[in-house]
Amino acid sequence: MPSLEAVNLTKNYGKFVALSNLSLKIEGSKCVGFLGPNGAGKTTTLKLFTDMIRPSQGKALINGISVHENKRLALEHCGSLIESPEIYPSFTPKEALSMIAEIRGVPHDVREKRIEEAIAEVKMEDWKDKKVGKFSKGMKQRINIASSLLSEPDILLLDEPTTGLDPRGMSEVRDIVKSLKKRNRLIFMSSHLLPEVSDVCDEVAMIDHGKLLVYDTLSNVTTKFSGDGNSSIVEIGLARALDDSFPIGSISSITGVVSVDKMDSRNLRIKFSGGLEKQETLLSDLAAMKIGMISFRASGSALEDTYLNLIKDTL
Ligand SMILES: Nc1ncnc2c1ncn2[C@@H]1O[C@H](COP(=O)(O)OP(=O)(O)OP(=O)(O)O)[C@@H](O)[C@H]1O
Ligand SMILES: [Mg+2]
Known part of the structure; x- marks a missing residue:
């Protein structure tokens, strides 16, 4: 190879x-x-x-x-x-x-x-x-x-x-x-x-x-950088490794959630629509589920800034 x-x-x-x-x-x-x-x-x-x-x-x-x-x-x-x-x-x-x-x-x-x-x-x-x-x-x-x-x-x-x-x-x-x-x-x-x-x-x-x-x-990279107009991404970290009993389905069915992807055994990437307001309710909804969430961070925005800074010189 x-x-x-x-x-x-x-x-x-x-x-x-x-x-x-x-x-x-x-x-x-x-x-x-x-x-x-x-x-x-x-x-x-x-x-x-x-x-x-x-x-x-x-x-x-x-x-x-x-x-x-x-x-x-x-x-x-x-x-x-x-x-x-x-x-x-x-x-x-x-x-x-x-x-x-x-x-x-x-x-x-x-x-x-x-x-x-x-x-x-x-x-x-x-x-x-x-x-x-x-x-x-x-x-x-x-x-x-x-x-x-x-x-x-x-x-x-x-x-x-x-x-x-x-x-x-x-x-x-x-x-x-x-x-x-x-x-x-x-x-x-x-x-x-x-x-x-x-x-x-x-x-x-x-x-x-x-x-x-x-x-x-x-x-x-495209998901991270551009989202698709009005959706955002958060990454959550879990105290325990994911197993079959983990309620991915329940997360997906939270209003506004577009997709839930596994990044690795302890981190999930959640794409959702509804902006910052939704981000706040998503945080409280996830906390209420008691899934062992130990971190919650916005993804994309920092990278998007990096990307825009990167290309602005070439425009
Ligand atoms: N022989 C050299 N002596 C001093 N500085 C150099 C030399 N070769 C490259 N550099 C500097 O190193 C930096 C990186 O250059 P490089 O040619 O790798 O950029 P690049 O990404 O290919 O850019 P471009 O899109 O313009 O081709 C530039 O600031 C350039 O001025
Ligand atoms: Mg070059």
Whole structure:
């Protein structure tokens, strides 16, 4: 199973902390959006993962192998698109990819096949012998993505693959990224656009000022951050672990309660409508049930603030 792991990963430039103590483990085949405003530390993180820069502290592991100690082995099945140079305009995609395959040491006997497959994956078959100079930015970016596929990676690191493209180019590239997910790959894609991440990704890691704010599934983050207009969420803690006798049904039937979810054996997340007034009656209703509730806290609002602070810089 493909995996990416950062352990206390830190990058300082003099006194400036570009990435602070990032610990994150991503495993399995899925697409994870790495969301944060300009200067958050996204590119820094991706460069650390590909050993383009060295950490000040901590380490980055790909499939369990330290990229700083064993770069070649760690990056063998990892493709990346980070600050790639423009393709020379008089090259065709096939010529450009042949040259890149040569530089990267793709074995001769599989080169032709890999190039054809990579071109097919980015749906550029009809353009493979045309000069790149005539391509739109979106098409050029698809060729860049193809170049990251030449090593048949199971992990793909993409740094803002749609930035700088027009709306059509963006949507083309997003469709390609979505289709790349199908092949049991782990894709880690940075972006500063929340709608893009919600469209393309299954999970999201948010970063700002070099610090990880949250890493969770998209649906959990969306519930936490946005609610749905007029519903709110509280999290309650229990003195004892939940068992079969616990009256989840009775909680669900309290007026205004939308859903009750188990976070773990001692914590429940309750979604309800009716605002702060309802929050007060919910607290007293739950207390009256004598279910061993030892904590009651509003969820979402703190995170929503974090999120709004996070994106306001990019607006
Ligand atoms: N070589 C460097 N020397 C000094 N500071 C740097 C260097 N590289 C990056 N930084 C700083 O580190 C911070 C994080 O930069 P990074 O490029 O990782 O941000 P980012 O999240 O990719 O932003 P963007 O959305 O603009 O691409 C920024 O404040 C940047 O100015
Ligand atoms: Mg960047």
